[in-house]
Amino acid sequence: MIDESARDPSSKLWYALPAGFFGIPIDALAPEPGSEQETHLEQALALVLGLAPEDQRDRYTGALRDVRFMAAQMRSEGVIACSLGMHYADDGSSASSVFTVALRDIDWAPAKITAVRAVTVRESAENVELLTLPGGRPASISDTVITMPALEGMPSHDVYQCNLHVPAPSGTQLGVLTLSTTAVGSRKHYRELLAGIAYTVSFHDPLPEIERAARGDSANGAGGGADDIASDFG
Known part of the structure; x- marks a missing residue:
């Protein structure tokens, strides 16, 4: 079964996601200022706010503002795709996750050196593993648990993050695929899931x-x- 996104002529990196993920249109949520896309977004947001209960309108406004800010932040960091996942944890409960793909320009270096360097520069990287992808291409995968500080209305909590680094054949770009979840107890499942995605990545x-x-x-x-x-x- 091939998703229609595979036929997108503007794609810069190809990969396969298992069932349970749906894409977030970050380009549509963070359009260029003054563009036609920004006008369409403003009209859509106005429609959403107009349908919101009056006593909840400020809450909706804040949530939409936060979503736009996060989308703009991801774009500024080279993120080209974002998906939300919902799967079952080992104990039968549902577990959500966020999957992002970034494409970064780098100075040329042999692919294996780039894969090793990309993962070793992360101070908190743990469980580092080198992978050999189809065609003999190198990649590296690592993970870590990050403790997020307490915010207003939200207590401090741990987030599991798994990172995959795949150098492009050109040697001048690096694909960074990241899977994050608060279901820290299911970290083994999520690492295996990202490792499986790694073997489908293509430039x-x-x-x-x-x-x-x-x-x-x-x-x-x-x-x-x-x-x-x-x-x-x-």
């Missing part, structure tokens, strides 16, 4: 090869799909 559109393989004609043409992908990845 070039893999869909044509996947569709040819599904039709059973991947052997047609020189080299075949696997060879083409391997050569693209270097």
Whole structure:
């Protein structure tokens, strides 16, 4: 089953998410000032506020303002995609998570050095592991538990965060995929989930090869799909 997002011509990085995740349109929530998209967003927000109960309008306004601020903050940090996840924890309760994808420009270096350097510069990184992705590409994965300070109306709490670093074949970009959740007791599940996503990450559109393989004609043409992908990845 292929999601329609896989056919987005503006994609910069491809990956597969398991069931239970739905995308957040951060570009639509943080449009360029003065753009047509900003006008449409303002109209949509005005409609939402107009439907809100009068005694809750200030609360809605604050929540919408916070959402826009977070979307703008993510964009400023190079985040190109964000999804919310809802899954069952080991004890049967529901557990929510946030999945983000950032694409950052970096100085050129061999891919393996970049993968190691990316994870070692994180002061709180734990359980560091090097991965070998399809095509022999290196990646690194690590995790940590962060204690969030108490805020108004919200007590201090722990957040589990797992980070995956995948260097681009060009050597000048780094994909950073992060999975965060307050379900710290299910950290093993979430690390395995992100490690599984790692093997689907691609910096070039893999869909044509996947569709040819599904039709059973991947052997047609020189080299075949696997060879083409391997050569693209270097």
